[in-house]
Amino acid sequence: MTTASSPRRPAPVAANPELLRLLGRTPMIRVHTRLPHAHPGFWAKLEGLGAGGMKARAAVSILRGARLRGELLPGAPVIESTSGTLGIGLAFAGQALGHPVVLVGDAELEASMRQLLRAYGAELELVDRPAPRGGWQAARLARLHTLRRSLPGAYWPDQYNNPDNAAGYHRMAAEIVERLDHLDVLVCSVGTGGHSAGLLGPLRRRWPRLEVIGVDSVGSAIFGQPARPRLMRGLGSSIHPRNVAHPSFDEVHWVGPAEAVDACRRLARDTFVSGGWSTGAVALVSAWAARAEPGRVVATVFPDGPHRYLDTVYGDTFRRAHGLDTATPATRPSEIPHPHAVEATGWTRCRTVIAPGNATPARCAAGRPDPAAPAPARDGVQ
Structure with missing residues (x-):
């Protein structure tokens, strides 16, 4: 179930590479x-x-990498699931590199964030109920895969697994x-x-x-x-x-x-x-x-x-x-x-x-007591 209909093919976006000068260099x-x-x-x-918040760094990196590998063709749409922050970053990257952006959010996405994403030119789809397993994230991803079938050539960044x-x-x-x-x-x-x-x-x-x-x-x-x-x-x-x-x-x-x-x-x-x-x-x-x-x-x-x-x-x-x-x-x-x-x-x-x-530790703090036993708090730690 969604609160929006399937999107039409997004309108082309003219690239504005000058925006990349605003990326990073935060205090x-x-x-x-x-x-x-x-x-x-x-x-x-x-x-x-x-500009674009922290995840603009990731969004630009992801889209540039996909373009270099030929996975993202010039002007092709980008579609991703987001709770909001990556959406802003992708809107920034889409404008900078010339790609329309379609975002799948959920009913808990703040009204102000919905308005901001749309103001930045992103198409926004909202799922209205969490999945029985995996909650809102699983529901968003299920909707995303449905939408991809209606947008041939669209690129999915897969932010959770993309190096x-x-x-x-x-x-x-x-x-x-x-x-x-x-x-x-x-x-x-x-x-x-x-x-x-x-x-x-x-x-x-x-x-x-x-x-x-x-x-x-x-x-x-x-x-x-x-x-x-x-x-x-x-x-x-x-x-x-x-x-x-x-x-x-x-x-x-x-x-x-x-x-x-x-x-x-x-x-x-x-x-x-x-x-x-x-x-x-x-x-x-x-x-x-x-x-x-x-x-x-x-x-x-x-x-x-x-x-x-x-x-x-x-x-x-x-x-x-x-x-x-x-x-x-x-x-x-x-x-x-x-x-x-x-x-x-x-x-x-x-x-x-x-x-x-996995019940086996990936890492235990060096020099600590046996992790199977509760460790004493350090003196002065509040």
Whole structure:
């Protein structure tokens, strides 16, 4: 079922390669906002200040790669499933490279995001109910495959499994290296797995002992937890993206909506720099990592700005409707020994990282106790 009819063949789009000059080169700032406790500070790369947002980097990389391989012909349409952020990036890339864009979203896509995507020239299809297995993502993908049959020659980027997704973030890694003399800890939100996979290789070549913390949403299946309906958008997944480099992560934190909203609002009020669910989640974990071992240099990426979240993360009506106005956000993570041990319902930390469908660790934090036994919290960790 959809709320829109099958699209006609999209109108041609004239390429505007000058737009590519706007890609990337986003600033980094030092964040000291209490989240919720005081901490020494961490670095944040502000991708929301880049044209097309963070995923414009991936979108341009994916379309360029497909063109080089002959998979995407000049002027051919591009069709993809999105919860919103990649849609903006593809709209940017489509205009820059001359490809009409058809996006499959769902009924939970914010009205403001629908309007923005259409304003940027994208055709938008919406599914109106989640699939029994795989939720909204599976429903969007099913609709996408139906639409592809009505659009001969259309290219599907398959963002969850396309290696050009990760390659789009190599330039971001170079920008981080140019800005920082040293880096001890990188905190990455994980959804498709693109930006974390794209950053880790270059950054670990520069700093071989770099520790990497993955940040996921409660209810996400990426790191071995059961898939559940998720209030948070933009991170987490009900499916298993192949782009996620599980062995590269030293630990994973699952963050709940109450913690993410609290962090976003604190950032907006005290730093004037904030964003959506992913930004709140990585800010919370970055502050925790900086506080856990003072002296370590911690950095993260804020994927977007606050504007699409005015009626959700920053909306009092939304908070009341979902019980977030009365929820007490966790001030420190609970810790579990293995992703299969306990289902995370709020901020939870695990130092055993597993690939989906596998009970064997892909990675355990070096020098840690037996991951089968709960590890003691470090002194001073909040």
